[in-house]
Amino acid sequence: MSPISARGFAVASATAVTTVGAVMGVAQGGAAQTADDAQATGGSTLLADLPAGAQAQVQTASLARQADAQAVAADATAKKTAEETARRQAAEDAVAKQKAAAAEAKAEKAQEEAEKAEKEAEERARTKADTATQSAAGSATFTQQASYSVAEVQAIARQIIPSGQFQCFSNIVDHESGWNHKAVNPSSGAYGLVQAYPGSKMSSAGADWRTNPATQIKWGLNYMNDRYGSPCDAWAYWQANGSY
Structure with a gap:
């Protein structure tokens, strides 16, 4: 050297x-x-x-x-590399988590929309069926009798009122007339199964409104549908107000 x-x-x-x-x-x-x-x-x-x-x-x-x-420098380099790797991995994990959350939210929204569409389809089908039933019942004729039992009047109502609405309709008739198609309110003069006031309103469903429970039932169903939306909506109003 x-x-x-x-x-x-x-x-x-x-x-x-x-x-x-x-x-x-x-x-x-x-x-x-x-x-x-x-x-x-x-x-x-x-x-x-x-x-x-x-x-x-x-x-x-x-x-x-x-x-x-050299060892110190290598340690520092390794530490820096590890920190960079950790930061990069954390960023990737955060992005993956956000994507997963977005995908989950999207799936939940799609599920909700599918359920909503299914319910709407069921409701449309039910409404269509009820309309068809009501239309058929409205065009049906019932042989008028001299007298009727409560069971007979209820049997007629079951043929006219959609099945999903019958109980609500029945609840109202129970309170209004007790299924007596000739019931008269002594104070107001309301008449019939659904206590139409005045009773002559029911003439729009048939001239025999005074004596034919089928005519009164048809009129009452139309009235509840037109004014409240359905017999069940009319019953909900009755429960809240004591009348309809």
Whole structure:
């Protein structure tokens, strides 16, 4: 090794040289003299000026320092890489979570819309069936009798009123007339099963409105549909107000 390269190596390994100087200081006085001579020539000790054993120690210490520095740098790089990877993964996870939430919300909305469409279809089908039943019942003729039992009047009503609305219609008739098609309110003069006021209103359903319960039932159904929407809507109003 040349004196120039040795000098550069010694400068790069100042800490190691200092350590060697300390070792030489406790050695023979000749080593101390060498250090004094080095100070006199410029304050630096050339590696080539050191004994072979000291040179090995300097080189070993320098390499150890370099290895430590490289290890620290590698650790820092690894830590930075790990942090970057973690941040990237967290961002990807957040995006995936948002997409999953959006997909779930979309699926729920589609399910709600499907259920709504199904209910609307069922309601349309039920309304169509009720309309058909009502139309058939409205065009049906019932042989008039001289007298009727409650069961007979109710049987006629079941043929005219849509099945889903019959109970509501029955509830109103129970309260209004007790299924007596000739019932008269002594105060107002309201007449018949549904207590039409005046009773003559029922003539729009048939001239025999006074004596034919079928005519009164047809009129009452039309009245409830026109005014309230259905017998069940009319019954809800009756419950809230005590009359309809």
